[in-house]
Amino acid sequence: MSLLDSALLTDLYQLTMLHGYFTHGMRETAVFELFVRKLPANRNFLMAVGLEQALTFLEQLRFSEEDLEWVEKSGKFPRGFAAHLASLRFTGEVHAVPEGTIFLPNEPILRVTAPMPEAQLVESRLMNLVHFETLIASKAARGVLAASGKLLVDFGLRRAHGAEAGLLGARASYIAGYAGTATVSAAQRMGIPIFGTMAHSFVQAHDDESAAFQRFAEAYPRDTVLLLDTYDTEIAAHKAVALASRFKERGNGIHISGVRLDSGDLAALARNVRRILDEGGLGQTTIFASGNLDEYAMRELTAAGAPIDGFGVGSSLVTSSDAPVLDAVYKLQEYAGKPRRKRSTGKATWPGRKQVFRNLRDGRFDHDIVTVEGDAQTGSPLLVQVMRNGRRLHAPESLQTMRERAAAQLASLPERLKTLEAATTPYRVEISPALHKLAAQVDRMTGEIPALCQ
Amino acid sequence: MSLLDSALLTDLYQLTMLHGYFTHGMRETAVFELFVRKLPANRNFLMAVGLEQALTFLEQLRFSEEDLEWVEKSGKFPRGFAAHLASLRFTGEVHAVPEGTIFLPNEPILRVTAPMPEAQLVESRLMNLVHFETLIASKAARGVLAASGKLLVDFGLRRAHGAEAGLLGARASYIAGYAGTATVSAAQRMGIPIFGTMAHSFVQAHDDESAAFQRFAEAYPRDTVLLLDTYDTEIAAHKAVALASRFKERGNGIHISGVRLDSGDLAALARNVRRILDEGGLGQTTIFASGNLDEYAMRELTAAGAPIDGFGVGSSLVTSSDAPVLDAVYKLQEYAGKPRRKRSTGKATWPGRKQVFRNLRDGRFDHDIVTVEGDAQTGSPLLVQVMRNGRRLHAPESLQTMRERAAAQLASLPERLKTLEAATTPYRVEISPALHKLAAQVDRMTGEIPALCQ
Numbered sequence: 022m023s024l025l026d027s028a029l030l031t032d033l034y035q036l037t038m039l040h041g042y043f044t045h046g047m048r049e050t051a052v053f054e055l056f057v058r059k060l061p062a063n064r065n066f067l068m069a070v071g072l073e074q075a076l077t078f079l080e081q082l083r084f085s086e087e088d089l090e091w092v093e094k095s096g097k098f099p100r101g102f103a104a105h106l107a108s109l110r111f112t113g114e115v116h117a118v119p120e121g122t123i124f125l126p127n128e129p130i131l132r133v134t135a136p137m138p139e140a141q142l143v144e145s146r147l148m149n150l151v152h153f154e155t156l157i158a159s160k161a162a163r164g165v166l167a168a169s170g171k172l173l174v175d176f177g178l179r180r181a182h183g184a185e186a187g188l189l190g191a192r193a194s195y196i197a198g199y200a201g202t203a204t205v206s207a208a209q210r211m212g213i214p215i216f217g218t219m220a221h222s223f224v225q226a227h228d229d230e231s232a233a234f235q236r237f238a239e240a241y242p243r244d245t246v247l248l249l250d251t252y253d254t255e256i257a258a259h260k261a262v263a264l265a266s267r268f269k270e271r272g273n274g275i276h277i278s279g280v281r282l283d284s285g286d287l288a289a290l291a292r293n294v295r296r297i298l299d300e301g302g303l304g305q306t307t308i309f310a311s312g313n314l315d316e317y318a319m320r321e322l323t324a325a326g327a328p329i330d331g332f333g334v335g336s337s338l339v340t341s342s343d344a345p346v347l348d349a350v351y352k353l354q355e356y357a358g359k360p361r362r363k364r365s366t367g368k369a370t371w372p373g374r375k376q377v378f379r380n381l382r383d384g385r386f387d388h389d390i391v392t393v394e395g396d397a398q399t400g401s402p403l404l405v406q407v408m409r410n411g412r413r414l415h416a417p418e419s420l421q422t423m424r425e426r427a428a429a430q431l432a433s434l435p436e437r438l439k440t441l442e443a444a445t446t447p448y449r450v451e452i453s454p455a456l457h458k459l460a461a462q463v464d465r466m467t468g469e470i471p472a473l474c475q
Numbered sequence: 476m477s478l479l480d481s482a483l484l485t486d487l488y489q490l491t492m493l494h495g496y497f498t499h500g501m502r503e504t505a506v507f508e509l510f511v512r513k514l515p516a517n518r519n520f521l522m523a524v525g526l527e528q529a530l531t532f533l534e535q536l537r538f539s540e541e542d543l544e545w546v547e548k549s550g551k552f553p554r555g556f557a558a559h560l561a562s563l564r565f566t567g568e569v570h571a572v573p574e575g576t577i578f579l580p581n582e583p584i585l586r587v588t589a590p591m592p593e594a595q596l597v598e599s600r601l602m603n604l605v606h607f608e609t610l611i612a613s614k615a616a617r618g619v620l621a622a623s624g625k626l627l628v629d630f631g632l633r634r635a636h637g638a639e640a641g642l643l644g645a646r647a648s649y650i651a652g653y654a655g656t657a658t659v660s661a662a663q664r665m666g667i668p669i670f671g672t673m674a675h676s677f678v679q680a681h682d683d684e685s686a687a688f689q690r691f692a693e694a695y696p697r698d699t700v701l702l703l704d705t706y707d708t709e710i711a712a713h714k715a716v717a718l719a720s721r722f723k724e725r726g727n728g729i730h731i732s733g734v735r736l737d738s739g740d741l742a743a744l745a746r747n748v749r750r751i752l753d754e755g756g757l758g759q760t761t762i763f764a765s766g767n768l769d770e771y772a773m774r775e776l777t778a779a780g781a782p783i784d785g786f787g788v789g790s791s792l793v794t795s796s797d798a799p800v801l802d803a804v805y806k807l808q809e810y811a812g813k814p815r816r817k818r819s820t821g822k823a824t825w826p827g828r829k830q831v832f833r834n835l836r837d838g839r840f841d842h843d844i845v846t847v848e849g850d851a852q853t854g855s856p857l858l859v860q861v862m863r864n865g866r867r868l869h870a871p872e873s874l875q876t877m878r879e880r881a882a883a884q885l886a887s888l889p890e891r892l893k894t895l896e897a898a899t900t901p902y903r904v905e906i907s908p909a910l911h912k913l914a915a916q917v918d919r920m921t922g923e924i925p926a927l928c929q
Contacts, residue, residue, distance in 0.1 A: 029659040030632070041673075097669065146632075182639075184484055204484070209549075217487030218488055223492045236499050240494050250819045337800075342799050349634065363675050
């Protein structure tokens with residue numbers, strides 16, 4: 022049983038409501054939109070990722086025999102409910118922004134148009150996928166901006182929140198501009214480039230650090246990266262130089278392609294290690310740094326001119342540790358042809374099917390306009406149709422295509438939004454007059470309620 | 476292909492090092508311990524969870540044909556490496572603290588004793604499982620302490636970091652004292668109790684809120700919980716009362732078992748809704764609250780005497796949002812019979828195989844002593860052997876057993892550690908003289924290194 026395609030990976034209330042919809046024949050078309058209500062602190066934009074997994078989930082949605090049997094036996098659902106579920110497939114449409122697109126609060130990044138039970142059921146897992154990948158891509162993009170041009174690698178598997186977070190975190194960060202990941206499964210399953218060095222345990226397992234370095238290099242002659250900080254980083258750098266000399270004397274062709282620093286004052290150590298390597302004739306050997314790094318630390322090291330060629334980032338990346346949750350929601354915007362709106366305190370939504378238009382100035386993103394579908398505005402529309410009748414309209418994009426899009430999007434950001442702190446002047450998102458008008462209309466339709474509340 | 480049991484769910488450097496170990500015949504016994512280096516801010520203790528998944532992973536560890544083929548073709552590994560992997564199984568021992576046990580920094584909660592390649596390979600996934608479940612159980616325990624006695628339900632799937640995080644988050648929080656989860660798969664796969672109400676979309680899909688309530692109650696007569704805040708919470712409460720009267724008149728036996736508040740001033744709304752329900756003859760109808768809650772909000776609502784019977788907690792629980800990462804590590808402590816120690820700046824470890832003794836005073840936890848295995852100390856030992864020759868020694872514990880243990884552990888905490896803030900006097904963890912002595916011995920063995928650094 023695959024973890025990924027279970028139709029029971031949903032909240033109980035989705036099934037409870039499905040029973041209500043079935044009972045009352047409520048199978049009219051529902052339109053749900055997925056969007057983020059507000060930016061976390063210190064964010065100027067978000068990056069949409071996760072569509073590919075969302076579409077695969079929708080295409081493969083079905084209740085297995087095992088699921089149906091469980092539903093029958095659980096005692097949680099009325100008799101006959103499982104029979105309704107047995108034939109349920111996703112037959113609807115999806116519109117979405119392409120993966121790697123930068124977006125802002127109140128801008129839908131995915132819209133589901135389908136018979137109510139289908140559109141309702143998929144909420145939990147769609148959110149679970151798109152929220153997480155978008156969260157990590159948005160975090161990774163900050164690192165890419167902060168460490169301008171250096172090689173960034175995801176080291177996060179061990180402290181990611183489960184296996185899927187490790188894999189999809191590798192994917193999301195790769196799309197956002199990371200060079201790759203340490204997670205082998207991510208290479209196997211998705212073709213993401215993998216990077217690896219050595220761990221302290223390899224050094225510790227030898228009585229002598231030099232012997233450990235030599236054995237590692239001999240076992241991995243092509244791409245040897247030695248970890249220097251198990252005992253003392255600078256002494257270890259001298260050992261690396263000595264080892265390279267011995268290899269040179271022997272003419273065995275092995276060279277030390279890189280070293281890794283994982284603790285201590287990374288800027289100072291990198292300078293000293295660079296000097297030791299250069300003086301020892303290892304000018305081509307790169308320096309890679311890791312150890313509780315985040316985008317702030319990378320910015321600081323980069324600004325200080327520390328001679329570091331690349332960074333390994335783990336926990337902070339793959340949990341988006343400063344903001345591990347986005348205020349992402351999936352809300353009903355239309356049912357049976359009528360626009361709908363939630364008006365809960367602090368959580369009101371804009372009704373109807375929407376489109377987002379992006380406007381540029383001097384080649385950079387200038388402002389967006391959110392409006393009702395069909396209302397022409399200046400700029401380019403962000404949402405495109407990607408699924409019809411439950412089938413995707415295009416072959417999946419390559420990761421390379423998404424990476425290029427993400428890079429172009431980041432390059433198109435105004436400079437003031439490329440900082441790690443919230444910009445004084447945030448990106449401008451306008452709500453169109455047509456959308457304001459629609460919201461007022463919907464409020465009038467259910468107008469007795471606000472009147473009564475006074 | 477199951478996501479959960481892939482041997483390639485590991486970091487590249489584990490495989491790189493394995494190749495080094497194979498090449499040099501380094502198959503001596505290695506001892507790794509998993510522990511947390513320090514508490515996150517505002518934590519007084521942690522709760523160990525995840526052992527069951529860790530043992531299953533170890534028992535099932537093998538490279539599939541598909542994995543081996545990928546290794547051969549990837550071009551990342553020397554020829555012949557896959558043949559070594561083909562026969563690799565986990566044949567070692569595991570000692571661990573039982574799930575639901577409270578622990579502190581520097582106390583090993585899991586120890587792996589196995590031939591070096593096996594013990595090394597499993598690091599990434601063992602950490603991935605045990606770190607995450609421990610993180611969430613530790614977070615959930617705070618909510619349990621803060622909302623004393625109220626019904627707590629995990630609502631986190633949609634913003635959990637992937638599917639596995641949703642499922643294991645449900646498990647970890649259930650063990651820590653939550654009553655259950657909204658995630659259906661967690662009931663199907665692990666037998667965790669599930670809870671559900673209704674969503675705003677169900678109400679919005681109807682032109683009339685009262686009609687929505689009626690239809691929902693008729694479809695779900697046994698356990699109807701109505702969501703009140705789609706438009707106006709108090710008006711909706713009056714509608715619930717009116718509906719209950721209509722049902723009573725009709726004698727259809729349907730009653731409203733609960734209502735849910737999801738936005739606004741929950742304390743004030745709960746009081747007003749309680750009054751409306753009581754005056755309407757719905758004294759038995761419970762009030763359930765949700766909406767961006769965490770342990771602080773629950774403590775405040777509980778302290779204010781808000782008439783709330785239960786809480787649904789989502790994002791903050793399942794991402795441990797205030798501290799989404801623990802400083803958990805898996806470190807080599809002994810190889811080939813010799814104790815080992817890492818001395819990296821700020822990351823030094825205590826060497827050797829260890830045991831933790833817990834000492835009580837007046838029935839409450841008083842202090843722990845960490846010592847080398849075999850060194851008798853006062854108190855009860857926490858680590859017990861759970862696996863030998865790669866097979867578990869006991870049938871898996873029931874979730875109920877773990878829940879009871881967790882509850883007993885929380886009850887045994889000194890009162891000063893039950894707060895949500897860091898206690899002025901933290902829990903005392905002593906490092907025994909025997910362990911200090913061993914560390915000094917290990918340092919002398921590798922003594923030339925610190926000497927050179929001066």
